[in-house]
Amino acid sequence: MSLPAAHLVGLQLSLSCCWALSCHSTETSADFSLPGDYLLAGLFPLHSDCPGVRHRPTVTLCDRPDSFNGHGYHLFQAMRFGIEEINNSTALLPNVTLGYQLYDVCSESANVYATLNVLSLLGTHHIEIRADPSHYSPAALAVIGPDTTNHAATTAALLSPFLVPLLLEQIRKVNFLLHKDTVRFNDNGDALSGYDIIAWDWSGPKWNFRVIGSSMWPPVQLDINKTKIRWHGKDNQVPKSVCSSDCLEGHQRVISGFYHCCFECVPCEAGSFLNKSDLHSCQPCGKEEWAPAGSETCFPRTVVFLTWHETISWVLLAANTLLLLLVTGTAGLFAWHLDTPVVKSAGGRLCFFMLGSLAGGSCGLYGFFGEPTLPTCLLRQSLLALGFAIFLSCLTIRSFQLVFIFKFSAKVPTFYRAWVQNHGPGLFVVISSMAQLLICLTWLAVWTPLPTRDYQRFPQLVVLDCTEANSPGFMLAFAYNGLLSVSAFACSYLGKDLPENYNEAKCVTFSLLLNFVSWIAFFTTASVYQGKYLPAVNVLAALSSLSGGFGGYFLPKCYVILCRPDLNSTEHFQASIQEYTRRCGST
The missing domain is CATH 1.20.1070.10 (Rhodopsin 7-helix transmembrane proteins)
Known part of the structure; x- marks a missing residue:
């Protein structure tokens, strides 16, 4: 069995098991879906997770008292508003109606269920196995969300064999006007026009954003005004975008988990050293060399024997x-x-x-x-x-x-x-x-x-x-x-x-x-x-x-x-x- 086929079998088994174990009991409101020529899926946490012990693999019940998530709700409404604005515009995607299917991903189990449901054929609860995933037509054309790293990693791993080729194929055909600017994409899915870089400001009672830079094409030019960026740290200090701090000299980075930025610092053993060109593995010293534990270089060994002049x-x-x-x-x-x-x-x-x-x-x-x-x-x-x-x-x-x-x-x-x-x-x-x-x-x-x-x-x-x-x-x-x-x-x-x-x-x-x-x-x-x-x-x-x-x-x-x-x-x-x-x- 080929790797794509094996991937599809795993997805179908996951969806079948999920459906057989009463995952379908999760009900959704009419506000969560809108029919259209093309469906976009949205995965947003409208409620917070409820940790606990489960004796069977069921989906977490999200609609619980005192679990409302305001941030996820704003994302939910922003997607609805954006799609309705596109559908009501005569300049944006004329003769095309966008629809959406929104999911409350309050937990990992709800996120997996939503992702599998997105991949299922429209009106069914199974995934067809085909040799070429690019010819597969799931219910949704694209997915927006989730907004957390852990959930996004799971969703990306499940969707990648299907949605990437479909999405690129559709993006190549997009050509529309936005604020008197023509929006086009090349064969790789990259925008051929410029765009503004904005930063959301959540400090006041109302949310707003400010333009902090722009990108132009062609030629490629990126301009960012760092003085307009407001960081949440003390004295507008730039936060470190790393999971782990840098290791000490002679300590290799042992990745813990899924992300390369999250690692543990382990000192190199005696007889090995850490080459700065590869921070993730210690290299052994040569036969005529030695190094103490936690070293960045090797030293020549001293040759000793009982000499005549001692x-x-x-x-x-x-x-x-x-x-x-x-x-x-x-x-x-x-x-x-x-x-x-x-x-x-x-x-x-x-x-x-x-x-x-x-x-x-x-x-x-x-x-x-x-x-x-x-x-x-x-x-x-x-x-x-x-x-x-x-x-x-x-x-x-x-x-x-x-x-x-x-x-x-x-x-x-x-x-x-x-x-x-x-x-x-x-x-x-x-x-x-x-x-x-x-x-x-x-x-x-x-x-x-x-x-x-x-x-x-x-x-x-x-x-x-x-x-x-x-x-x-x-x-x-x-x-x-x-x-x-x-x-x-x-x-x-x-x-x-x-x-x-x-x-x-x-x-x-x-x-x-x-x-x-x-x-x-x-x-x-x-x-x-x-x-x-x-x-x-x-x-x-x-x-x-x-x-x-x-x-x-x-x-x-x-x-x-x-x-x-x-x-x-x-x-x-x-x-x-x-x-x-x-x-x-x-x-």
């Missing part, structure tokens, strides 16, 4: 460089005293592997500073995870080997000989380190850490970072290091009663406890803070873990070598072992 960066870089220097110095010290009992009890040449792993993890921390790039994103976390895993593997096997030698070698000599002959400690370190290496390679291949520009953390910032933090590979590598930390702690705890020179339980426990606390603090901070200093928190946690491992295991041995050379002797170590043997024998 104070916190200098502090962390200095601490990390100092750790590297201490690791390097310890490696040189151990190489110089490689054959001493302290270095041998610490693991001998295995110590260099442990120091190298700590140095590798420490070098990875430099990748957290400056603008993230692909190489730094690939290496910074993976170097740290792999280096610390190697250190923990060495620490675990070293503690296990001391416990096994002092407590279980005599009980299971066969297993001990096989362990030594097959290089058990070195094999464990290689296998454990290769496992972490495999995890890191899988992490880099499957969940490749890449430089990213994060737009979600802060509306006004673009945070440059790497994508490794939430990847399964990162969590798996971290969990593996956690497992090695627990293993190292368990083996160290089992050796808490070993000879004093071999008892590392306290120092190892301290370093592992610092490791746990550091990473718990980091993940807690990362859950509530996602700013540009989060990499600094990551560096601080990693630096604490590396420094704790180095300090807990190597610094006591460096102290003995440098400050207590009397304890770094074979005699002292043998005495310590004999004391342990006597203590075990007595128990």
